[in-house]
Amino acid sequence: MDDDGIRVLGRGDLADFLALTAQDRVVNVFAEHRARATALDPRWLGGEVWGRFEGDVLVAACHVAANLVPVGCDPDDVRRFARHALRHGRRASTVVGEHDLVAAFCDELDGAWGPARDERWSQPHLEYVGPPRVAPDPLVRHSRADDVEALHPACVAMYTEEVGVSPEAGGGAEAYLARVRQLVSRGWSWARYDADGQVEFKAEVACASPWAAQVQGVWVRPDLRGQGLAVAGMAAVAESVRREVAPVVSLYVNEWNAPARAAYEKVGFVETARFATVMW
The missing domain is CATH 3.40.630.30 (Gcn5-related N-acetyltransferase (GNAT))
Incomplete structure (x- = not known):
């Protein structure tokens, strides 16, 4: 010591x-x-x-x-x-x-x-205990093993957009694919797929305890943004997580991401703390 x-x-x-x-x-x-x-x-x-x-x-x-x-x-x-x-x-x-x-x-x-690569000093930490304020999207479902081929590129796109660097950079492709498969196998991945099997909306649970679960990776395909898919999709995910994983659903979001914050508020998430993230 x-x-x-x-x-x-x-x-x-x-x-x-x-x-x-x-x-x-x-x-x-x-x-x-x-x-x-x-x-x-x-x-x-x-x-x-x-x-x-x-x-x-x-x-x-x-x-x-x-x-x-x-x-x-x-x-x-x-x-x-x-x-x-x-x-x-x-x-x-x-x-x-x-x-x-x-x-x-x-x-x-x-x-x-x-010097830090990125500093995010104001990230609202949100919690949801239900019920949802909007109708959940009935087309959002658990991802399956046969969805991974379509799901994996969407996960890479979301991570790269959010963090500013690909999760597969520096030889990390195999490990990241394994992580996507792990979340699918746990039942911690949800998505809405179009008629061709391509991802329109997705989200995952990153971690959980008997009391709470934290959602990550919320993403809507760029050409479909602004159509309400995130609101109805997150209502479906939050209710599924609350039933199957833990009674309280949480996440944190960048303060500047006004569309995401508005979507979470419409679903019924409320701010309980402020986070910060500093990356090197």
Whole structure:
């Protein structure tokens, strides 16, 4: 344990870590999902979870893999985690979480990780508990294994449009295709397909716990935008997720994305927090 009371968590810390995520099970759904799936074993995490202790009590944590995500933190905690990160070198390519915590983390870094590739400082975090305010699209359904050939290009297009770089860049094509297939096999992929089997609208669940699920990858084919497909489609997805995965459906969206924000509001999503995302 270092001078800030930080050490790497392991299987024996799982119960205490889940007690931290339980402080806000919707905001912390990503971290809880990762913990339940890996039991905090670094071999399966593809990274580490750091815990900060006061005496023997776990008071804050930080998921550190491709995404660095604060859990149960206040600004002082994340500044401590930032100092720990500076001592151990950059491992994450993205810092994401509640706005004030990401801001405090990056302030403590003070440019040591170099210039960020993208900074999104105001991302409304939205929650849905139903019922929908609009009629769900009856043509939205779970994607199947035989849909992957059509679904995969739509997923690549959405990711590239949202992040600014293809998920298949740098030799990542095989891994990304495997991720698409994994979500389909879990029943976590929904889409509306046209008569030729091409994707018109799609969305996925990225992570889930018994209490909440986080939706990602919402996309409408460019030539069909502005026709209401996202509104009815998200109503269908949100209700399906609420029935089959978890009772609360969440997502976060860029503040400048007015069409998406308007669509989610029409469905019945309400803002509960502000996130920020910084990418290197």
